[in-house]
Amino acid sequence: MDCWSVLELSSDADEREIKRSYARQLKNTRPDADAEGFQRLREAYERALQLARWRQEETAPAPASADIRPTGNLQQWSSLVELSPASVQPLAPPPVPVPVPVPAPVPVLWSLLDNLGADNLPHRWQLAQQQACTEPFLTRLLAICCESPGQHLAMIDWAVANLDWLTPWQRPPMTAQQEAVLVPGMLQKYRRELEGLLEAGQEQAFLERLADHCARPWLQVFDHRQHWQGEVLEVLHQQPWQAPLFEGVCQLFGWDDSRGMIPAPQWMWQALVERHTQEAFYQGLLAKAAKTTDTSPEAAAARLFLTPQSWRRLVAQVRHFEDTHWQACLQLSQTLASRFPTLVERLPRQDLLFWRALVPRLIGVDNWIRCSVGSGLALGLYFMPKPGYGPELALVVGLVCCAMLGILGMILLSTWQQAIVHLLLPDLWLTERLVPRRLNPRYYWLVLRHGVPHLVMLALFGFWLGGLGVLGYLGFVLIGLLHSRRIGQANPQYCARHPWLGALHWNHFSPWQPVYLVLMVMIVRVCQIHGLGFPLTSLIPG
Incomplete structure (x- = not known):
């Protein structure tokens, strides 16, 4: 299948049509969901751009030579070439010259860039459009941001959101070196936002902010999205969270261990999976302990382990325990000791066998x-x-x-x-x-x-x-x-x-x-x- 079929374009499409088609199909071809399809679309996009530029260069008109027009008496010239005045056609009127846009003077450009910041950037961009100096303004803006990206993260963020920066259809095109400078800064900015939400315990806001970031066009690019997934993976590895948050992140990125869709590095992913299993187990215990109407041995054991209370209340709680209840306590203590030892620090009592002091010691x-x-x-x-x-x-x-x-x-x-x-x-x-x-x-x-x-x-x-x-x-x-x-x-x-x-x-x-x-x-x-x-x-x- 050639590049034009993949992009659903005719072979005479220009560069603008190619970029529009690529942007439209990129919304349906996500790199995390269909890596092969995204790679095929990317190769077709690059090949079509190359062909379109070659065609444009070949069909460009040659520079026009100077017009040679006869001057003086037309009758004398016509006699020399044996032409009668009647046979000479009148010359066509000269074409009306098309006005060429004059670039904005340098002082105007420098006035737009003077004291440029995130607060006045939208207004300066509007002025640049009105004064027909968008290209030099964008070129200079990109240079300013690349010189000190840490100080201009707010401007970079605005340009990413409003000017399609870090995307294939960005104008002016960005070099690989400039992209390597801007991408880490943006990823770190997003990461700090997510870390702040996790530290504040706002897990629902974390998922909403993460979904908003993942929907940005520049993070649909395969390489950028891979780096972004690595940053999120490190945030989860370093911060505390509950099981529903990890499940929401996996659903958002399409991570699934059974299908082999796992992020890198693998050791960090495996550690997070084990931690999720532990968190799910702990949340299950909390749910059982919260159901006071549940009289099953497992729920009674969960309440005994997770509820901070005095010895007098513990004695009252186990007064009606039977052998099945003590067996559930033994099984829970063995599970915590063998599979989830780090959960012991979150229990009211670190001694997993404290309940044995409450077991009736019958003389056999x-x-x-x-x-x-x-x-x-x-x-x-x-x-x-x-x-x-x-x-x-x-x-x-x-x-x-x-x-x-x-x-x-x-x-x-x-x-x-x-x-x-x-x-x-x-x-x-x-x-x-x-x-x-x-x-x-x-x-x-x-x-x-x-x-x-x-x-x-x-x-x-x-x-x-x-x-x-x-x-x-x-x-x-x-x-x-x-x-x-x-x-x-x-x-x-x-x-x-x-x-x-x-x-x-x-x-x-x-x-x-x-x-x-x-x-x-x-x-x-x-x-x-x-x-x-x-x-x-x-x-x-x-």
């Missing part, structure tokens, strides 16, 4: 089974020195008694756990002041919730076996808490099928716990055989 059935078996062993040792009880009978009686105590203990424990929920705030206050943070970093153990049941168990062991019973129970529990190593790993399926045996499986215990238990049983039994009572095997004298 497994622990209670172990406590029941331990109570049976303690009761067996308690009955062994009694008259009429042998070791075998004492153990049997102890196990029977511990079964009844286990049932009663489960009932009391469930009642205690329901009651302690209302005392969670003072429980947290006591735990924070009585238990060192290094031993209980996440408030996993609470003084009232877990301390009271353990005190009851210590009292029972002290009543049955005295000081050695208290020491045996307390040492066994502390070894399990402080020594994290275990003998092995219990099979979850086996524990699910056999809860009693699974709770007592040796894989749950530290290697030192059975050693300590055997040692304490031997010490208690030796003391009983030798009649050592208060305070070793009995807390009551006599």
Whole structure:
């Protein structure tokens, strides 16, 4: 396809028609939407201009030679060339000379350029048109702006908006050097405007101003538009913004990662995409937290993380939380820690696991089974020195008694756990002041919730076996808490099928716990055989 078909012109079109056609088609052929079509239109435009100028040079008339007219007596001249006066045609009257416009004198031009500024430039331009000195005025204006573009940005902006500067149809034509001087200044001016709007938080005004700039004819030129996109990309990379603004900018420029329409540099674009994902996630959390009527676990977790409130209000908020709510809190904290760590600085609490201090610390059935078996062993040792009880009978009686105590203990424990929920705030206050943070970093153990049941168990062991019973129970529990190593790993399926045996499986215990238990049983039994009572095997004298 030749250049004339692309421009929809005949082959005899002049330079003015070519520029008009190019300007008209440039409005429909955007470089960001159809890069190949724009390149084809640009090449056709340059080729057509070249052909039109060649044609104009070839058809220009040669300089006219001086007219040679006969002077003197026409009869004498006619006799020499054997012509009669009748045969001589009268000469045509000389043509009327066409008045040639006289250029404005230099003083007039200098008066128009004297103290020229952005405030009087429109009026001076009108005067230049009236006095027929537009070309020298524009030439001199362009020279002034190129000499110090930083001081004349307002005049350059007016000329871009009203005189088609930096466009292919600019008059007078601009050289590449002049264009390289003016373009960066204009882009920096636009950039400062956008940065000011973002710093003020006016994102809607930012999008409107950006759309107004992008619609300017000089930014439809492919190279200018590429540089402009780079400036906008840097502004977004350096300034804070919300997800809707980034989506609006992408829609305005046609950026789409799925179609490969991405700006350069690529690393900055990828950073902005990740930041947009983060902002969209954060805005989604804010929207969930704002919907107070939403009772879903995700919305409750968002309100817990994003709403700044006191511990008393937090306790009241989580009072009716169930397992699904705590699971949503765990998932949200993991997402923030792994994918969006920079969002943590914008949360009321930087500790992502603060909510674990609010989780009810229930004493599991497994622990209670172990406590029941331990109570049976303690009761067996308690009955062994009694008259009429042998070791075998004492153990049997102890196990029977511990079964009844286990049932009663489960009932009391469930009642205690329901009651302690209302005392969670003072429980947290006591735990924070009585238990060192290094031993209980996440408030996993609470003084009232877990301390009271353990005190009851210590009292029972002290009543049955005295000081050695208290020491045996307390040492066994502390070894399990402080020594994290275990003998092995219990099979979850086996524990699910056999809860009693699974709770007592040796894989749950530290290697030192059975050693300590055997040692304490031997010490208690030796003391009983030798009649050592208060305070070793009995807390009551006599």
